Amino acid sequence: MTDFSDIQFPDAGHLQSGFWQPLYFKPNFDTPERLVVAVLAYAGGRWSLCRASALDRLKCLYGNDALVALEALDYGLGYLDSRLGTFGQDDAVPLNVSGIVAGERRAAEGFDSESIARRWIRMISSLHDPRREARGVDYVSLGANEAVDALDRRISRDRLPVLVMERITEIAPEARRMFDPHIHRMEKAQRARLLTHRAFVAFDGQKVAANFSTLKAGRNRVSVDVSKRLMWDLEQHRESNNGSFLKQKHEMFLYHPAEDDPTISERQLENIMLVVDNLKDEGRNRDIGVISDHSVASIAERLIRDEGIAT
Numbered sequence: 001m002t003d004f005s006d007i008q009f010p011d012a013g014h015l016q017s018g019f020w021q022p023l024y025f026k027p028n029f030d031t032p033e034r035l036v037v038a039v040l041a042y043a044g045g046r047w048s049l050c051r052a053s054a055l056d057r058l059k060c061l062y063g064n065d066a067l068v069a070l071e072a073l074d075y076g077l078g079y080l081d082s083r084l085g086t087f088g089q090d091d092a093v094p095l096n097v098s099g100i101v102a103g104e105r106r107a108a109e110g111f112d113s114e115s116i117a118r119r120w121i122r123m124i125s126s127l128h129d130p131r132r133e134a135r136g137v138d139y140v141s142l143g144a145n146e147a148v149d150a151l152d153r154r155i156s157r158d159r160l161p162v163l164v165m166e167r168i169t170e171i172a173p174e175a176r177r178m179f180d181p182h183i184h185r186m187e188k189a190q191r192a193r194l195l196t197h198r199a200f201v202a203f204d205g206q207k208v209a210a211n212f213s214t215l216k217a218g219r220n221r222v223s224v225d226v227s228k229r230l231m232w233d234l235e236q237h238r239e240s241n242n243g244s245f246l247k248q249k250h251e252m253f254l255y256h257p258a259e260d261d262p263t264i265s266e267r268q269l270e271n272i273m274l275v276v277d278n279l280k281d282e283g284r285n286r287d288i289g290v291i292s293d294h295s296v297a298s299i300a301e302r303l304i305r306d307e308g309i310a311t
Contacts, residue, residue: 015109018043020120022103023095025073027062036125037100038077040093041117043110047084050117051077052125053132069099076100115239130199133232154226160255160296161202161212162186167300172309178205199236205307209237209248212299215256215292217268220275227252227279231288249306251289254279258294 020041024034035058038051055073058066076097087093095102110116121128161183169176176184180202203210211230215223234250241248256272257264264272276292283290293299303309 016043016112017107017109018113018116019105020108020116021093021105022120022124023077024101024103025058025069026099026101027069034101035127036121037073037127039117039121039125040102041108041110041113041120042089043108043113043116045089046113047087048113048117049077049081049084050114050121052121052127054127054129057127072097072099130236154222155200155230156182156186158212158214158226159186160214160253160299163296164203164212164253164300164303167296168304168309171300171304175205175304175307175309178307179203199233199240200230201233201237203303204237205248205309207248208251208303208307209234210251210253210303212253212255215254215272215275217257217264217272220271223272223275224279227254228282231279231283231286231290234288235286249289250287251291251303251306252279252283253299253303254290254292255296255299256292256294261294 018041020039022036023038023040025037026034036052037055038049041048041050055070056066058069062069076095077100079097080093080095083094093102108116108120110119118133122130161179165176165179165183165187180200182200183202200211201209202212211234213223213227213230215227231252234252238248238250254276256276257269259269261269276290280290280292291299291302293302
């Protein structure tokens with residue numbers, strides 16, 4: 001039964017008025033062909049630039065010649081991004097690379113300029129893949145798909161959400177339906193593939209949406225990349241549900257070894273806890289609660305409490 005104390009209407013007072021502007025790549029000025037490679041947006045006194053995240057698709061159109069175009073786009077968009085702080089609202093932004101042209105400015109509203117730019121690049125660019133927004137993409141590299149697939153593989157093989165689900169369903173069987181179908185598949189097949197092109201959220205309840213990540217000794221960079229990707233997924237989930245009447249907290253649960261774990265050194269534990277601290281800072285910046293623990297039972301109990309699951 002829905003707890004009506006959680007119902008709230010979207011607060012339009014937090015929206016800022018501004019505008020967005022597409023940036024096109026025109027490989028040949030004698031033809032009408034043009035492709036959206038970025039979106040500029042302005043709101044709340046701040047500019048943002050959101051690049052298309054799958055520019056390597058240009059190779060499908062131009063073959064090996066795409067590398068030259070990618071290098072030029074990377075340079076031109078990078079130059080523009082570095083100078084955004086010097087522009088006023090009415091300034092025409094300089095485009096110092098031939099082949100990049102600015103489209104018409106269009107009015108928009110959003111929480112900030114970044115969210116406006118991100119929303120429109122997703123809507124209008126065939127050279128954009130939302131899954132690649134989770135991490136900095138090397139726009140010149142034509143192997144960018146491999147980095148995204150590697151993250152997906154690591155997420156799909158982390159059994160922490162399975163263990164949390166099993167622990168919770170021992171106490172409250174009805175909570176099982178709140179876990180993503182992928183977690184159910186993982187319970188039966190350890191190498192179940194992550195079959196989704198949308199933002200992945202392992203647990204989606206009425207009060208809490210949550211993801212889970214295991215931090216492993218000696219793999220700090222990988223742990224950071226996976227955890228940031230999962231926090232990005234939570235951000236996209238929150239953004240897509242902005243109009244919902246139910247207020248959800250978004251939480252990222254991190255499992256790390258205990259202090260008395262005999263399989264890791266003191267130095268390795270210190271490095272892992274530094275990763276935890278950095279991810280908690282990242283969570284505060286994204287308004288996502290980051291909770292770390294060395295016990296699956298404790299993580300399950302915290303989720304039960306935050307979701308208000310009857311036990």
